[in-house]
Amino acid sequence: MKINTAQWPLFDEFPKLATLLAPVKLADLPTPVQAIPALGGNAWIKRDDLTHRVYGGNKxxxxxxxxxxxxxxxxxxxxxxxxxxxxxxxxxxxxxxxxxxxxxxxxxxxxxxxxxxxxxxxxxxxxxxxxxxxxxxxxxxxxxxxxxxxxxxxxxxxxxxxxPSSTFGYLNAAFELREQIRAGACPEPADIIVPVSSGSTLAGLTLGVALAGLSSRVTGIRVAAEKLGPFAACTPAVVEKMMAQAMTTIRQQHSGRSFGKMPGVIMNGDYFGSGYGDSTAAAQAAIAVFEQATGLPLESTYSGKAAAAFLDRLATQDKPVLFWNTFNSRRFPDDAASFS
Ligand SMILES: Cc1ncc(COP(=O)(O)O)c(C=O)c1O
The missing domain is CATH 3.40.50.1100 (Rossmann fold)
Incomplete structure (x- = not known):
């Protein structure tokens, strides 16, 4: 089988995963990584809003x-x-x-x-x-x-x-970013900021960044409740479990290789506000700043809260920070049939 490593650079590193996982090409990859000059020399954005020509975003x-x-x-x-x-x-x-x-x-x-x-x-x-x-x-x-x-x-x-399968989508994304850094499209970010809710975006990115040998710190901005009744919902432990599942698959396929310690999950709940889907003043302000600086639409459940954290991080350190944009920016189609 010919492996499409331009779409899935993960398989350059772990070729045995290609046959096991055999993903279906749906996404337009790599997504661009761009500077946001209006927000200063350290502001970068990964355009996962453009993963699909009809409806993009992290899914x-x-x-x-x-x-x-x-x-x-x-x-x-x-x-x-x-x-x-x-x-x-x-x-x-x-x-x-x-x-x-x-x-x-x-x-x-x-x-x-x-x-x-x-x-x-x-x-x-x-x-x-x-x-x-x-x-x-x-x-x-x-x-x-x-x-x-x-x-x-x-x-x-x-x-x-x-x-467990979907974690590999963002594991692959981390390898994609490494290729873009190698090609000079952006500096290695000191920080990567991404929203976290159901968890597999953060799980894939955190593990992927470590496996790709990048030293960026990945922070998940929590936008969902930590618990659903007595059950853990959006917590570092839930995300770590997803990473462990993916790592088990990788170890099984590449049993001869040794791997370093599992990275820890970094999650920040300071931007959550009063509940899932409830906006915050910080999110509204960040949405307005992004609109001005990039022309991109964000929303208040996920990307607006993460953008608020991104702006704060930019303001407090002098190193490159990457905002991973997970929210679709394609316009509502006049005719749904146009996608096929
Ligand atoms: C726009 C957007 N960003 C981020 C997320 C969170 O990603 P995850 O569910 O993988 O934690 C979601 C969905 O849940 C989303 O719709």
Missing amino acids: IRKLEFVLTEIRRKHSREVFTLGATGTNAGIAVSMICAQENIPCSIITFPQADSATVRRNQAWMQKFNARFDVQPSLWQAVLRYYLHPARRRKGSYFLFAGCSN
């Missing part, structure tokens, strides 16, 4: 790895979970439409906003079916106890597209 990298599983299992329907205005729901329903399989999204309420309403319209364009639940708890129960779990051909994909 597309994950879905390259998840789609292989969906196909291998001959899945005939995909079920996922998210807030009313879930970004993941858009990406999943878009890929399901492309694969010609139905997509059901179990939703829980979220504060209304223009982004939420636009996201709903995106999902409708991609023929998503909504299974509306009145609370987060009920949505989670519905997800885990869904009657379709007993039907062959049902694929359940956790919120934010996080599962």
